[in-house]
Amino acid sequence: xxxxxxxxxxxxxxxxxxxxxxxxxxxxxxxxxxxxxxxxxxxxxxxxxxxxxxxxxxxxxxxxxxxxxxxxxxxxxxxxxxxxxxxxxxxxxxxxxxxxxxxxxxxxxxxxxxxxxxxxxxxxxxxxxxxxxxxxxxxxxxxxxxxxxxxxxxxxxxxxxxxxxxxxxxxxxxxxxxxxxxxxxxxxxxxxxxxxxxxxxxxxxxxxxxxxxxxxxxxxxxxxxxxxxxxxxxxxxxxxxxxxxxxxxxxxxxxxxxxxxxxxxxxxxxxxxxxxxxxxxxxxxxxxxxxxxxxxxxxxxxxxxxxxxxxxxxxxxxxxxxxxxxxxxxxxxxxxxxxxxxxxxxxxxxxxxxxxxxxxxxxxxxxxxxxxxx
Amino acid sequence: xxxxxxxxxxxxxxxxxxxxxxxxxxxxxxxxxxxxxxxxxxxxxxxxxxxxxxxxxxxxxxxxxxxxxxxxxxxxxxxxxxxxxxxxxxxxxxxxxxxxxxxxxxxxxxxxxxxxxxxxxxxxxxxxxxxxxxxxxxxxxxxxxxxxxxxxxxxxxxxxxxxxxxxxxxxxxxxxxxxxxxxxxxxxxxxxxxxxxxxxxxxxxxxxxxxxxxxxxxxxxxxxxxxxxxxxxxxxxxxxxxxxxxxxxxxxxxxxxxxxxxxxxxxxxxxxxxxxxxxxxxxxxxxxxxxxxxxxxxxxxxxxxxxxxxxxxxxxxxxxxxxxxxxxxxxxxxxxxxxxxxxxxxxxxxxxxxxxxxxxxxxxxxxxxxxxxxxxxxxxxx
Numbered sequence: 001x002x003x004x005x006x007x008x009x010x011x012x013x014x015x016x017x018x019x020x021x022x023x024x025x026x027x028x029x030x031x032x033x034x035x036x037x038x039x040x041x042x043x044x045x046x047x048x049x050x051x052x053x054x055x056x057x058x059x060x061x062x063x064x065x066x067x068x069x070x071x072x073x074x075x076x077x078x079x080x081x082x083x084x085x086x087x088x089x090x091x092x093x094x095x096x097x098x099x100x101x102x103x104x105x106x107x108x109x110x111x112x113x114x115x116x117x118x119x120x121x122x123x124x125x126x127x128x129x130x131x132x133x134x135x136x137x138x139x140x141x142x143x144x145x146x147x148x149x150x151x152x153x154x155x156x157x158x159x160x161x162x163x164x165x166x167x168x169x170x171x172x173x174x175x176x177x178x179x180x181x182x183x184x185x186x187x188x189x190x191x192x193x194x195x196x197x198x199x200x201x202x203x204x205x206x207x208x209x210x211x212x213x214x215x216x217x218x219x220x221x222x223x224x225x226x227x228x229x230x231x232x233x234x235x236x237x238x239x240x241x242x243x244x245x246x247x248x249x250x251x252x253x254x255x256x257x258x259x260x261x262x263x264x265x266x267x268x269x270x271x272x273x274x275x276x277x278x279x280x281x282x283x284x285x286x287x288x289x290x291x292x293x294x295x296x297x298x299x300x301x302x303x304x305x306x307x308x309x310x311x312x313x314x315x316x317x318x319x320x321x322x323x324x325x326x327x328x329x330x331x332x333x334x335x336x337x338x339x340x341x342x343x344x345x346x347x348x349x350x351x352x353x354x355x356x357x358x359x360x361x362x363x364x365x366x367x368x369x370x371x372x373x374x
Numbered sequence: 375x376x377x378x379x380x381x382x383x384x385x386x387x388x389x390x391x392x393x394x395x396x397x398x399x400x401x402x403x404x405x406x407x408x409x410x411x412x413x414x415x416x417x418x419x420x421x422x423x424x425x426x427x428x429x430x431x432x433x434x435x436x437x438x439x440x441x442x443x444x445x446x447x448x449x450x451x452x453x454x455x456x457x458x459x460x461x462x463x464x465x466x467x468x469x470x471x472x473x474x475x476x477x478x479x480x481x482x483x484x485x486x487x488x489x490x491x492x493x494x495x496x497x498x499x500x501x502x503x504x505x506x507x508x509x510x511x512x513x514x515x516x517x518x519x520x521x522x523x524x525x526x527x528x529x530x531x532x533x534x535x536x537x538x539x540x541x542x543x544x545x546x547x548x549x550x551x552x553x554x555x556x557x558x559x560x561x562x563x564x565x566x567x568x569x570x571x572x573x574x575x576x577x578x579x580x581x582x583x584x585x586x587x588x589x590x591x592x593x594x595x596x597x598x599x600x601x602x603x604x605x606x607x608x609x610x611x612x613x614x615x616x617x618x619x620x621x622x623x624x625x626x627x628x629x630x631x632x633x634x635x636x637x638x639x640x641x642x643x644x645x646x647x648x649x650x651x652x653x654x655x656x657x658x659x660x661x662x663x664x665x666x667x668x669x670x671x672x673x674x675x676x677x678x679x680x681x682x683x684x685x686x687x688x689x690x691x692x693x694x695x696x697x698x699x700x701x702x703x704x705x706x707x708x709x710x711x712x713x714x715x716x717x718x719x720x721x722x723x724x725x726x727x728x729x730x731x732x733x734x735x736x737x738x739x740x741x742x743x744x745x746x747x748x749x750x751x752x753x754x755x756x
Contacts (some may be wrong), residue, residue, distance in 0.1 A: 087567025144399075144444055144678050194391070195446035231393045261444065264673060276394030276403070281410060283403045 005081040013121070014082055021128065021310045025334030026368040030123045036116040038087035039073075043111035046075060046083035050103035050112065059091045061168075065158045068168035073103050078166055085111075126368050127334045127361035128310065130320055131354065132303055134340035137192040137199065137296040144262040145191065145293060151177040152271050153263060153291040156209060163216050173217060173224075175290055177269040182290035183223055186273050187214060188229040188260045192296035199296040201317060204344035206294035207234045211247040213292060218251045227254045227286065229275060263291060297344045310335055319343050328357040336360050378423040381457040389447035390415050392756035401681050402434050406693040409434050411451045420459075427462050433469025433689045437562050437680035439649040452562075457565030473521065477559075477687045480517055484554040485571050491516065491551040495530045500537045501546040501569070507582055509585035509612075510540060510547035511576075511599070513556055513592045518718055521584035525725045528744070532718060535747035536591040536617055537607050542750055543624055548583040556595040558646075561602055563686040570749065573603055580612060587613045589620060591743055593647035593717045600651060616647065617743065622656035625663050632749040636666035639745075640710035642701070642724070643679035644717030657716050657742060664749050670708040680704070682720040683727070698727030706737050716742045 004010050013034060020031035038357075056072035064070075065075045072091040075083065087095070087103070094114065096101040104112040136157060139147040147153050152175050154162075164170040173182045187210040194197040207230065214226035233255065237246045247253040258275045265271055271291045276283050299318035305312050313321040313331040320337040322329055328336045338353035339345060345353065375383070382388055396411040397403045403410055409431050418426040424434070433641075437452040445451065462468070470480050483489055495516065496502060502510075515529035540547050557572035580588060590596035593616065600614045602633045624630040641661060647653045654676040661669045674680055683697035685688045702724060705713045718741070725739050 048432075057475065143676065146673075149673075190446065191394070196389075196448040197446070231391055258394035258398065259446070261395045262674075262678065274398050276397040276406075276410070278392055278394040278412070281413065282407065283410075284397055 001079070001081050010338055012082060014084075015086060016121075018306065018309060026126050026366055026371075027188070028125050028334065030125055030128065032121040032123060034119040034121055036118050037084060037152045038089070038092075038112065038114055038116050039085045040111045040113050040116075041082065041084050043109050044084045045109060045111075046074075046085060048085075049106045049108065050085055051075065051103050053106045055100065055102060056093050059088060064161050064168050065155070065332070067158060067161055087112075105183075126365035127336065129357045129361055130227075130310070130312070130330070130335065130337040130341055131339050131357075132300045132306065132341045133175065134297045134344070135300045137298050139191050139293050139295050142192060142198070143352075145188070145260070145291075146263045146265065146271070147293060150263060150265045150271050150291075151269055152177070152265075152289065153293065155273065155293050155295050156206070156213065159213055159292045163213065163220065168366070171220065173220060175269075180289075181221065182217075182288075184223065184225045184227075184288040185214070185217055185290045185292060186227045186229060186260075186271070186286065186288045188273070189228065189294050190259055190296075191293040193294075194231060195296070199298060199317065201344065202234060202298040203246055205235070205297070205346050208240060208243065208346065210292070210294050211235070211244060211253065214253045215247060215251045218253075225254070226251070227256055227288070229256050229258060229260045229273070231259055234259075238279070297340065301342065303341060312337070326356075326360060328353055328360055334361075334364050376423045377461045378418055378458070379424055381454060381461070382418060384457065385450055385454040386447070387415050387418060387449050389449055390419070391447055392416065395444050395446065396449075399440045399444050401436060401438065401440065401683065401697045402693055405696045406434070409693075411435070415432055415449070415451070415454065417683040418454075426458060427465060428467060432458050434643075436681045436683070436685045436694075438645040438685070440678075440681065443677055444651050447579070456562055456564065459562075459716050460566050461564075463564040464580075472684070472687045472690040476521060477651065480514075480521075481555050481557075481560060481568070481572075482700075485568055489554060491553065493549060493551050494550065496537065500534060501690070502537060502540050502549045503546045505582075505584045506546060506548045507585060507587055508540070508545045508547045509580055509583050509588045510537060510549050511553060511556070511588055511592075511595050512549060513553075513590070513595045513718075515592070515718055518722065522722050522725075525722060525729075527718075527722055527725065528741075529718060531744055532591060532721075532741045534742040535741070536589075536704075538747045538750065539617065539621065539743055540589065543620060543630065545589075546618075547589060550579050550583060552579045552582075554579075556598045557600075558594040558688045561598065563688055569602075570606060573598075573606060574644060577603070577607065577610075585612060587615055589615050589617055591617050591718075593644045593651070593653075594719065597646040597650045602658055616651070616653055616656075618647075618653060618656040618660060622659045625659060630663075632664045632746065633751070634666040635664050635745065636748045637712055638668045638670055638708075638710045639712045639714050639740075640670050640672050640705050640708045641675070641714045642672075642682065642705070642716075642720050643676055644715065644720050645681050646678075647716055649677060657714075660742070660746070661714065664745075670710050672704045672708055674704065682715075682717070682723040682738060683718070684723045695727055695730065696744050697730060698724055699730055702727055702733060702737060706733075706735050710737065711740045712740050712745075714740055714742050714745060725751055 016034045022029045050073045054073045058069050060066035061070040073087045089095045098185045161167040175265050193203040217224040230308035258278045260275045262274050263271050272285050272287045274285045315321045320341050322342050336357040338357040339350040435455040439452050442450045467500045513535050519529035557569035560569035596616045680701050683694045
């Protein structure tokens with residue numbers, strides 16, 4: 001990410017939205033709305049003074065899965081690129097009431113600009129690459145798991161923020177109900193994935209990240225006990241099986257073959273998972289301190305609109321449709337796609353796809369340049 | 375292809391991932407370690423046919439649909455059970471009938487011409503008619519009152535209350551002494567022929583009434599008419615309504631004012647009304663519109679509600695009683711004084727379990743329509 005930020009040939013337009021895509025392969029015009037940050041990009045050095053002084057403290061932090069609040073002026077996340085503060089107009093006291101401007105007063109660089117307007121940019125490009133990533137299924141609809149009702153049932157991403165040193169708990173695995181540290185954690189696979197009623201595909205990354213999550217818990221707290229409830233562990237590939245074995249042998253993760261049927265709660269707000277251990281054929285319940293749901297990966301919000309703008313086809317699930325023999329080619333010539341917006345994929349696969357899409361795009365762009373020269 | 379092979383094809387049971395969600399969800403499996411929907415399907419797929427057809431566990435399934443609603447392979451296990459029961463019955467097998475087979479005999483009797491409903495209990499104070507727009511399908515309520523006297527089951531009061539509510543909605547429903555059992559239990563216990571016969575007869579009775587809307591207070595009759603009858607006879611010429619749909623619509627429109635009932639209640643979703651028909655909110659909207667009444671949900675509600683523990687009057691054992699006891703405890707834990715049911719079967723089965731000595735407190739169990747009739751009458755029941 002940092003490399004992209006520094007690369008002389010890459011012009012990054014963050015906080016911007018594609019509005020129109022016209023033209024054809026080799027000659028696209030892309031209309032982009034570059035949203036006003038109310039902070040001068042070339043001046044701000046992300047020192048954080050404005051954020052420290054901003055009096056609007058109660059905006060749920062989207063990056064932290066709303067587990068804590070941020071200010072109205074904020075950096076999306078601490079390592080984000082480009083490192084420029086942004087004023088969230090909807091929550092900014094000055095924009096809402098006409099009084100405040102505290103950030104302006106404290107900014108030593110004079111970077112705050114309340115007069116800034118959205119900018120429209122028209123880019124002429126030879127090729128377009130879509131890489132919009134994914135979203136996660138909201139598990140509240142799967143009422144048997146009690147997400148939203150049982151406080152100590154959280155999603156994998158919420159867990160990631162909790163166990164992260166820069167997260168809302170400073171990396172401590174604290175329960176939502178009582179801020180006590182969670183010792184017994186159950187990781188539930190296939191929440192909405194491989195499910196004909198929800199997402200019939202496999203989300204590809206959950207088995208591995210759940211093992212990683214369980215390892216992290218053990219590293220943070222040697223007393224922690226982990227249970228991974230799974231259908232079949234899909235740790236496919238050269239090193240992944242080894243990782244699973246390591247999880248078992250070095251970290252003592254308990255792998256239980258059986259999808260959890262439902263979750264109830266006891267008086268201490270401990271989740272109780274009910275399941276059949278399909279190896280022993282027994283129906284059991286297990287009381288834990290915390291449940292982490294590996295929710296299904298779904299096409300990202302807005303992908304439908306983007307696909308319509310660009311004119312590319314989507315598949316039955318709403319991911320961008322690509323095909324063989326060029327797995328990153330979409331239904332429109334000169335438009336390519338890579339990563340999770342095509343289908344669930346892990347990091348190495350996404351990186352490989354990104355290289356492939358870049359190569360295909362280069363072919364188009366260089367062909368055009370060659371034609372011009374001739 | 376064997377008969378079981380056909381069932382596997384029809385229910386797509388071969389999609390099974392063996393994930394265990396069904397068995398983990400099954401109310402029976404929780405207390406009976408020998409019963410497992412997953413293993414039933416596995417055996418059906420792997421072993422000779424007799425291992426499934428002749429398995430006595432075929433008769434244990436409550437057909438509550440909890441497993442099917444969660445199955446990631448969308449296998450309708452209740453449908454699988456029903457079809458296997460059909461074949462098993464064809465081979466002379468059956469489950470253990472509860473109540474010494476009295477209720478089965480009552481259903482059988484209705485397939486003959488020896489049966490006519492006594493309706494004298496409806497009384498002069500309520501308005502009913504011979505023909506008209508709305509037909510109220512009373513179902514087995516009066517018969518159940520006779521059979522379940524020791525449980526103080528007030529089936530006739532359920533029906534009278536429903537008629538009272540209908541009258542308040544401005545409806546003078548058609549009732550008929552000629553209607554027979556809806557056949558629901560025949561259908562789910564593998565007596566498909568008997569079911570067809572009853573269904574055909576009932577459709578004839580309704581045709582004669584000239585009604586174009588048929589109202590049910592019993593979710594089983596409702597689900598039978600709404601979902602099974604059209605499968606057999608095509609689209610029905612009349613609309614099938616549950617009383618809660620009618621009332622909730624009227625409440626929304628305004629002009630259906632209920633009297634104050636000061637009490638805390640909780641609500642038991644009947645399988646046939648909830649998971650089968652998707653009617654979760656209407657009964658709740660009705661309850662919430664009663665002034666002074668506080669509705670407290672049990673943790674497992676709506677789609678996740680636990681079955682009342684027994685169905686089709688077959689294989690009721692200690693296991694079923696444990697399901698019911700746990701459910702009653704769950705209801706009592708909410709702090710509610712009354713457990714509201716919208717199905718006569720839920721009321722009967724849970725009232726039976728209420729006699730258990732293990733229960734310290736005894737929650738009162740009341741039918742939704744009886745509560746409504748009391749609320750309409752302005753009677754204070756708290």
